[in-house]
Amino acid sequence: MQEWSQLLTSANLQWVLLGTLFLGMASGVVGSFVLLRKESLVGDAMAHAALPGICLGFLLYGRELFALMAGAALTGLLAIYAIRAITAHSKLKQDAAIGIVLSVFFGFGIVLLTYITNGSAGNKAGLDEFIFGQAASLVFQDVQILLGTAIVLLMIALLFFKELKLLTFDPLFAGGIGLPVSFLHGLLSSMVVLIVITGIQAVGVVLMAALLITPAIAARYWTEKLGIMAMLAGIIGGVSGVFGAMTSAVVPGLPTGPVIVVCATIVFVCSFLFAPARGLVFHWLKNKKRDQAIWQEQVLRSIYELLETRYKEHSTSLVFTKKELSYFTHLPPKRVMKAFHDLQKQAFIGNMNDGYFYLTDAGFQKAYQSTLQYRVENVYLMYESQLGTPPFGTEDRDESETALDTMNTELRHLLKKENLEPISFQVYKTTFKPYQNDI
Amino acid sequence: MKTAVNVEKITVAYKKTPVLQDVTFSIPEGQLVGIIGPNGAGKSTLLKSILQLVPKTAGDVSIKGKTVQQQRKLIGYVPQRGDVDWDFPTNALDVVLMGRYGHIGWFKRPKKKDKEHALSCLDKVGMKAYADRQISQLSGGQQQRVFLARALAQDASIYFMDEPFAGVDAATERAIIALLNELKKQGKTVLVVHHDLQTAEEYFDWLLLLNKHLIASGPVSKTFTTDLLQKTYGGKLAFLSSS
Amino acid sequence: MSYDMWIILTGALVGAACGIIGTFLVLRKMAMIADAISHTVLLGIVGAFLVSQTLEGPFMLIGAVITGLLTTFFIQVLDSSGVQTDAAIGVVFTALFSVGVILVSLFARNVHLDVDHVLMGDITFIPFHTIEWNGMTLGPKAFWLIAVVLVIDIVFITVMYKELKITSFDPAMAFALGLPVTALHYLFMSMVSITTVASFDSVGAILVVAMLIVPPSTAYLLTDRLLFMILYSAAIGAASAVIGYYIAQWLNVSIAGSMASTTGILFLLAFLFAPQHGIIAKRLARRLSVTES
Ligand SMILES: Nc1ncnc2c1ncn2[C@@H]1O[C@H](COP(=O)(O)OP(=O)(O)OP(=O)(O)O)[C@@H](O)[C@H]1O
């Protein structure tokens, strides 16, 4: 406890925390745009491409932070330009273009780095800090720059939000309504370069990409709105930054950048798995539920059709076996079993204990509704142009009743005409004695 | 007549609601079959689910009485265009040769015989002169013909073709149809997704009318009726000259 | 053989092996998966070290294959659950790489396994780690490792040539023909992992990426035939290594970095001057057709 409070009050750690907080926020926000433009890995390439720029800046002006950053920005932009040129003027695809630019620029950066090392008597001048990042040793001046950049970027994002959004979703349309598309392109690219070159000091070249991508993709799982997504990504990035910096300050030997990335990744994995609506578990459950519902419905409908056929043949039997149904539905026996089990649990199907089953009253009702629903849809699709809005929700068909209550006379008429009107289960009730006594 | 394709109550769902529901039909051998329906009716989905390229929620498919997996060698598939990388370093002949891979077997090289066969398939679609062309340097219609030749090279006995006439000129369409008729004469079954109602009656022996549900399946004489076609298109066909 | 010769030979073999395997990476539009694997292999090496406490070849290869497949698997899972491919790659490799770095800094501090080395390699020191057999010195370990892997690669590509080709060109068709497309994908990614780790020890992550992507891309611009693309790519990879080595000697700079830069220079040349797909050739063709008409 003592240590903790000591740590937290240490001026240096406070700077580091503030720095990583703002870095995470800004890169989350910028990353959202980058992600939706499907240029996530361009950020990666840019981070790598900064290395030769940093070295060039050093060669020309020495260890002036401003020179290093200017160099990084220059080669970063050059990298974007190179990627665009390769995809535009050759048959190579974007992934290869990014890979080429990334590895060649970085390789050249290493060449320059070793050139500097060898030239100035083994003094790398701490340039390889840029490869791995030195978040733990951020000092006041670094944080000032970080803060400044982050605030500027957040302001730009806020100011041009509308335009950037349109550029992201539909650049052609944006051009069509007279937005200065190439200016906005340039603006976004500059934003990325700016965040990348400030970020690599803290987390390094390799992991800078994660700060852009991971918070943004995690945020994507919680919302469909770009504004909210950018905000969430900013928060996730900021929290990961702070948490990573704290953890590595507490555990000796733990590097800051990787811990930040791991934090953000954990948030992503949780979102990926558990986010409502878009999460994997949710999806999986939904699909499973859907399939089971389809099987149940199919089984019920098949039962109903079976009974209808018998009715037409003046047969009085109202019971059926699993085998019969398996044959009738063309579902594998296992799925019929499952459907039977579920339907029995809901008391739609009753078991006579000798392999024979029957529909309960509720089951009759439900089977009738399913059959009617199915045939109404069938007829509706045939006469769509004559009928108004569909009698069933196109996406949500959960409430089967509501649609059919309001079914209009025209549809009923068409059902009759197509010979598709289900025989009402009332008919069964009156025609036959109760099935319990029947057997 | 023997059954070539038997489909029982196929239901396929991508999202919440099914896009194909309880589709059931069976097609006798040696027929040229047109699959007809409005956009989004599930025609491509039907072919894909028969070939197990998308999972089915329910339903059975059999090809000549056996499962699809057992009959892979009998099946030829021509997908709806545009799913391949046209810049791939390969020429027309090479693409057609890929149709032979099912027959060549693992690890073995295509023999001279296979090459000759591939060339003759190219010839049949009138593309022999372009055998050495890189495929991106062919026109859209020519690319389509190469893919058709690839299907021919498969020597399948049941073909599934997704809109082979999309984007080809009238002459090419005639040529393709002549070719399909020749396949039919050899006793093969061909299922073709088709959009043009004007020509459907003339081209096919058998029609599958589809709009999420199966509207009808049967010989053209029974299925190519104004009533059924109107039903397939939800009553939206404004004009139907051929009936 | 001389000290220099071993380095050049090893570099050339790396270039050839990566060039061959990389061809299919580029054609399958998986170039950035190579980038991902070359980073995550670090985790495999650390893992193998933590388990076996050695840095011997076989353990490293196994570790690399496992992480390579794991990387592929994770990317595939994200991809098939609707995450954009590029973002999926970015998330997976940065996460696994971070875990690798953390493990190194917590448990393997004093081992010859610093991250510097992983990124940039140590080709200069290759000749010092040799294999001895019956008292004879057979040459550097790194050389033999990559030589063996190159042979495996060649055998793999030769045997599976037509399967690789069709699954790269038209996976749906391959599936419809009944080929095990997914199994082939993982098999191929295992080959990428093995090749990466064998190259890795000598030249580091960055050069591996360069060698896997750039020479095949260069070859892609030079030919329209798959077989030639593979051969050109291997040759360009090897040539980049040799030229890069001499440039590095001349300027006294990083050998791996210089080799990577050389692949870039050769690519630029092809991009500009390739007979059919180069910018200049295309411009000329356009001008000719304009003047003709
Ligand atoms: N991969 C997919 N994910 C989600 N929905 C899909 C997918 N593929 C198709 N669909 C939907 O399934 C329905 C049927 O699509 P399908 O491609 O089978 O139609 P189609 O009859 O071939 O149409 P077209 O004539 O336009 O080719 C459409 O509503 C479509 O939106």
Ligand SMILES: [Mg+2]
């Ligand atoms: Mg379709």
